[in-house]
Structure formats: structure tokens, C-alpha cells
Amino acid sequence: MQTVKMVITGPFSSGKTEFIRSISEIEVVSTEREISTEAEKRQKDATTVAMDFGRITVDDDLVLYLFGTPGQRRFDFMWEILAEGMLGFVVMVDSAKPETFREAKSILETFRAYAPTPYVVAANKQDHPDAWAADDLRIALRIEDGVKLLPCIAKDKESVKNVLLELLYSILEEMEG
């Protein structure tokens, strides 16, 4: 049995857990804990401490695992462990929270440094009235033209499928290039 791994990363509350939940065939194995600080508690009630874990079985010989990283910097010791052997990664950005853009860019650069694998940026929460348009986000985050920045709604399975497919196409392109 061959297993391959993709990592879903991004700042705190950017929608990583929801993204994996939308596509995983198993109930996501989530290591969420109740939020401990007041500031974080206002964002959501529980947060991912170690990782989220989702699975997509392709056939008897092949399984895709999706790992979601914890968003807070204090858990970044986990990131490198999760990045080991990944096929590619998705950087989730909450399009409606510009205060997290700098953090998203920093996480992106950190993961790029871990491994030279393809990645895409998912401009999540595009259904939010305050969401920045994907084109504006590309400039704001200084994402190079060759990198895919995809509008996304993590709770919508089709949207999540599109992001994963685009990442896989990028992986294929790199193999062919």
C-alpha cells in the first residue's frame, strides 16, 4: 500500500480543519482542544493543537492523507514534522481578515523552505462580504504569477476539490517539466 501526503497550512482560523472535513472520507481525526486564551476564544471555540488528519482512499494500493497544521505560532515545532515527505501543500488564507495576511505569507515562506514541493494558495471565505478579491490578495501577499491563487470556500466540497486538483496539476506539471 502506497500512501501520499498533502499538507494544509495557514494562519489560525483560516479554515484548514473545515477544508479537510469537506473532502475526507473519514470523520476527520482532529486534535482540537478548547481555546485557552480569551483572544483566540473570540475567533472560535476550539483549535487544532497538533494536527488534523483526513483520508481519501484511491484504491487498495493507494491512499492520500491530508494533514492540517496547527495555526498558532507556538505550535510551529509540529510544522516541519508534518512537512516531511509531503507531495505538495495548500496555504489557506482567510480573505476577510487582512490582519492575518502577513502571517500567511510568513507561513508560506517557511513551508517553501522546508521542501521544494509545489503548492497553491487558497483564498478562503470568498463568500464573506468583507473578503478581498483573489486578484487583490495576490498583490497583497506578493504571490508570484506562476503560483496558483485560487478562490475557495472551505465548507463547499466542490471548491475544495478544485483546490486539490489544481495542486495535483501543478505537481504533474513539475514532474513533466
Add this chain to the structure above:
Amino acid sequence: MPIQGNIRNFSTTQLLNLINLARKTGTLTFFEGVRTGEKDAMGEEKMAPGKPRAKVSFNTGKLTYAALDNQDGNLISVLNKAGKLTDEQARIIRERAKNTADKALALLLMNANYVSQSDIVSSIQQHTLDVIYNLLTWAEGPFRFDDGIMPTNDRIQVPIDLENVIIEGSRRIREAEKLNEYLPNLDFALKFPENPKEKFKGIHLSVEEWRVVSFVNPKNSIRQIAKANNMSDIEIRRIVYGLEQAGLVELVKPPGMETTTRPGRPAAARAPQVQKNVVNKLIDKIKSI
């Protein structure tokens, strides 16, 4: 979709860069921050937009108008401040032309030979830039960009290229810490972007900036450029920041530099050896879900 946020997270220089690159038309409003008692995603206090502090308008990426809410920005005051009208002249014209719109007033002043057209254009340009450079020093407060909203027709709008504004604005960013955060590693090199000739057209660089530009070459590290020009780390960071924000140069890793930029980290994790047919199987599976 609106572009809104707080300049503590997304600076005015970054906003100007976004508007310039996306060739946007509309008005950017800066507000006084009203404390909400709530925290944002980064744990800082959320500020709701209060009273407007400044409005800046743009037409296809060019700066056309800027006004501070607490400042009398009418034409007479602008010309007076620029020394084109004396205090006495300004007082008399104010009295006589109380309700005259700026455009009509400009025509009257030109016909009466008080000022020339170029006096008006240069004074408004300078006023607009003064407003911008003032608000570039603001570190905190909500903002919102409204697409397509422009000042009323009676206002005189003088288009100004944002690249120079961004460079000058960047010059005024004095905080060494911010610059250090932006460019912690001076071993990076610089290269010109595509079509550099086009980007440099109409750009006014300072002598120091030209000195740096003359050394732009992927083989020269920023540290070497600074040494050759006898510049401190902060000076070179400030200049590189301005040039890069204006899209005139790009940062490149020098040959032989490690992929990882974090000291003390282990070597980059290797990507797994996966066959093309595995990726194709994954694509088919995800399509079928």
C-alpha cells in the same frame, strides 16, 4: 468586494502598491479607530471605523486627489500655502468667491493673472503629496477602498504616478525594526524585473538610489552593494525596500545559498518519489468524489 482592514496590518505603502499594480479607480478612506473591546485574529484589539480622517482618490492606479478631514484643502488655501498667493490676496479672494467651486475659481484666478495654470497644477500636486506623506506616517487605523467612488466634479484632480510616491513614502519609513524584518538577510542579491526600461520611465531616483541601481546584478549581494557604496545596513535596507515596493528591482537568492533561510534548521525535507501515474490516479479519484 471592498478592500478594508487596518493599516497596522496592511500598511499605506502596501495599499498604494496594490492600487498601483491593480490600476484601481476609486477612493481610499482612512478612519479614526473606535475601540470595540474585541480581539482580531492576531489577538490585537479590533478597531471599528469612526470619523473619516482622510480621503485619497485614484484613477486607473494614479493618485488624483487627497484631503485630510481636519485641513482646509480648498484651492485658495493650497495656493496660499505654496506661496502663489499672499495672505492678503487669499483673504480678499476668499471673501469675494465664497461659494465658488475650485475649478471655476481656478479659471477666474488665471484670467485675472493672479496665477498661471502651471502654478495651480504644481501647487495642487504638492498639496496632494504632503497629505499622502503625512498619512504614510500613520501606523494605526481602519481603512476602506471603494471602487469607482470619486471626488465631486468641482475638485481639481492632478494625476500623479504612484511609483515616485511609494519611493518617497518608503524613504520616510524610519523604523529600522520594520526594515530589518522585511530584509533580515543581506546576502540576497537584486535583479531587474521584466521590461525594466518601461518601469524606470518617468521615475526620479535619488543619487543614493542610482548608486544602488548601478550595482544591480544577481552576482552582487545586497551586503556587497552596501559596502561598495559605503552605506549602513539600515540605509541599504531602506533603499532596497523602496525600489522593490515600486517594482523596480526584485530580490534573488545568490547562487549556492541554502533553500532554508532559517538558521539552525535541518536541511530541507525531500519531496517523496512519486510516479506520474500515482498523481493521475489521485486526480481521477478527487474528480469522482
